[in-house]
Amino acid sequence: MNLTATPVPGRDASPSFSDAEAAAADAGLIIQGALHPARQPVQALEGGTLILLGTGPAFWPLFTSSPEYRDGAPDPVDRWSQRVAGALAERLGGTAYFPFGGPPYTPFINWALASGRFFTSPSQMLVHDSAGMMISLRGAIHFKQEFDIPPPPLAKSPCRSCPSRPCLSACPVSALADGGPYDLAVCHGYLDTRAGAGCMSGGCLARRACPLSRTAGRDPEQTAHHMRHFHPQ
Numbered sequence: 001m002n003l004t005a006t007p008v009p010g011r012d013a014s015p016s017f018s019d020a021e022a023a024a025a026d027a028g029l030i031i032q033g034a035l036h037p038a039r040q041p042v043q044a045l046e047g048g049t050l051i052l053l054g055t056g057p058a059f060w061p062l063f064t065s066s067p068e069y070r071d072g073a074p075d076p077v078d079r080w081s082q083r084v085a086g087a088l089a090e091r092l093g094g095t096a097y098f099p100f101g102g103p104p105y106t107p108f109i110n111w112a113l114a115s116g117r118f119f120t121s122p123s124q125m126l127v128h129d130s131a132g133m134m135i136s137l138r139g140a141i142h143f144k145q146e147f148d149i150p151p152p153p154l155a156k157s158p159c160r161s162c163p164s165r166p167c168l169s170a171c172p173v174s175a176l177a178d179g180g181p182y183d184l185a186v187c188h189g190y191l192d193t194r195a196g197a198g199c200m201s202g203g204c205l206a207r208r209a210c211p212l213s214r215t216a217g218r219d220p221e222q223t224a225h226h227m228r229h230f231h232p233q
Contacts, residue, residue, distance in 0.1 A: 015093070015143075015147070016148070017031075017034065017051075017147060017148060019092070020092055020141070023088055023092060024051075027084050027085070027087075027088050028055070028056070028058045028059040028062035028063065029054065029055065029056065029084070029085065029088070029138060029139075030054055030055070030056035031051050031053060031054075032053070032054035032115075032117060032118075032128060032130075032131065032135070032137065033052035033111070033112055033115030033116075033117040033118060034049065034050065034052065034149040035049075035050050035111070035115045036048070036049055036050075036149070037050060040114045040115075040116075041114075042110055042111050042114045043107040043110045044107055045111075045142055047144070048142055048143050048145060049142070049143045049145065049146050049147050050115075050140055050141070050143075051143075051149075052115060052137055052140050053137065053139045053140060053141065054128075054131065054135060054136055054137050054138060055136045055138060055218075055222070056217065057218075059136075059222070060219040060221060060222045061219075063080055064221075068080040068083070075100075077136075077138070077225070077229070078100045078101075081098060081100075081139050082098060082139075085098070085139030085141070086139075088141065089139075092141060093143065094141040094142055095142045095143075096141055097139060097141075097142065098138075098139050098140075099137055099138075106140075108137055111140060112126060112137065113126075116151075116154075117153075119157035119158070119159060120157075121159050121167050121210070122165050122167060122168055122179070123168055123176040123178075123182070123206060124176075124179065124180040124181070125176075125182075125206070125207070127157070127167075129152065129154045129158060129212070130153075130212065130215070131212065131213070131216040131218075132207070132210040132211065132212030132213030132216055133167065133207035133210045133212075133213050134208075134213045134216035134223070136226065158212060162211065165178075166206075166209035166210065166211075167209055167210050168206070169209075170206045170208070170209035171204075171206045172195070172205065173186050173187070173189075173190045175190070176206050188231055191227075191231045192233075200224065200227050200228070200231065200233075201220075201227075202220060202223065202224070203218075203227060204227070
């Protein structure tokens with residue numbers, strides 16, 4: 001598989017996890033998962049350490065003041081991610097990968113699940129142990145060396161202790177079913193109606209209904225931006 005990567009030649013030193021975490025925070029990103037591919041085999045990578053970068057509460061104000069947001073060109077979040085995560089990889093001495101730019105696409109879902117911090121929800125959408133379904137992975141950095149990473153905080157999916165499973169019942173047109181598949185056409189059809197305005201402005205009701213999503217700290221304007229990209233009007 002050919003991956004979309006930004007290599008950094010001649011850099012052999014690797015940071016500690018805390019170094020990477022602090023540098024990511026300075027850039028408006030958070031580490032939402034980490035793994036050692038030699039111990040948790042994944043697609044396309046061998047050895048070293050991989051960190052997965054997502055957006056946190058600091059992302060939106062930084063992004064909205066960026067040239068990518070203001071220039072009116074397509075795909076501003078992707079272009080911001082490539083610039084910022086690419087510079088972060090160079091600063092830390094790793095190789096940057098991105099979940100866009102394909103096909104072929106980098107296997108981010110495989111990596112996320114292998115990290116032990118993402119799980120498959122009953123609706124088949126990914127759920128994160130602290131962000132719930134408010135997930136926006138913007139990049140990953142692979143280091144040649146292994147360094148210590150914290151263990152996943154949960155031993156099993158949070159969905160197993162969620163008896164109400166609101167990710168299945170919250171969708172007003174039942175586009176999400178237990179075990180899938182996701183009815184994309186029904187979802188887009190609803191978003192074209194006046195009733196779908198709430199999802200467009202506030203985000204997918206199923207994602208918002210996840211109890212963990214409510215503590216993710218996501219700015220509603222960020223969610224609306226992603227919805228406009230998902231469903232242009």
